[in-house]
Amino acid sequence: MRVHICAVGRLRAGPEKDLIDDYLTRFDRTGRGLSLGPARVVEVEDKKGGGMAAEAALLERAIPDGALICVLDERGKVEKSTEFANRIENWRDAGRGDLAFVIGGADGIDPSLRARADHALSFGKMVWPHMLVRVMLSEQLYRATSILSGGPYHRA
Numbered sequence: 229m230r231v232h233i234c235a236v237g238r239l240r241a242g243p244e245k246d247l248i249d250d251y252l253t254r255f256d257r258t259g260r261g262l263s264l265g266p267a268r269v270v271e272v273e274d275k276k277g278g279g280m281a282a283e284a285a286l287l288e289r290a291i292p293d294g295a296l297i298c299v300l301d302e303r304g305k306v307e308k309s310t311e312f313a314n315r316i317e318n319w320r321d322a323g324r325g326d327l328a329f330v331i332g333g334a335d336g337i338d339p340s341l342r343a344r345a346d347h348a349l350s351f352g353k354m355v356w357p358h359m360l361v362r363v364m365l366s367e368q369l370y371r372a373t374s375i376l377s378g379g380p381y382h383r384a
Contacts, residue, residue, distance in 0.1 A: 296319055
């Protein structure tokens with residue numbers, strides 16, 4: 229199952245990008261034997277300032293046809309890492325070819341795109357900068373493959 233992180237905004241070179249690249253490389257390496265990956269980041273940018281609706285249109289184009297959609301949203305479900313890993317495993321086992329994680333801009337995700345999502349995930353009640361959400365998601369994806377493969381990275 230291919231993984232797509234569809235996000236609003238461009239991430240410049242720096243520590244966040246380095247972390248994302250490292251975790252996604254680990255995810256690809258560990259996930260390969262689990263039929264998970266590769267993972268890629270697709271960035272969109274609303275240069276015309278059209279707000280959430282314009283961002284949603286750009287994100288819709290970035291999501292592969294038929295992909296399972298998981299939005300990162302403060303109203304979503306808070307899950308333990310093991311629950312997240314099991315959810316990904318179940319999606320894979322259901323035969324889904326593509327999984328798109330959607331990260332909105334500063335104002336969040338347009339309600340129309342949120343309503344289309346198969347799942348909404350939250351990293352807690354606090355609001356996180358969307359660039360840090362990318363890092364946290366990348367780390368949790370790697371952690372999920374480590375959990376599913378029985379690797380030592382995750383300590384419950």
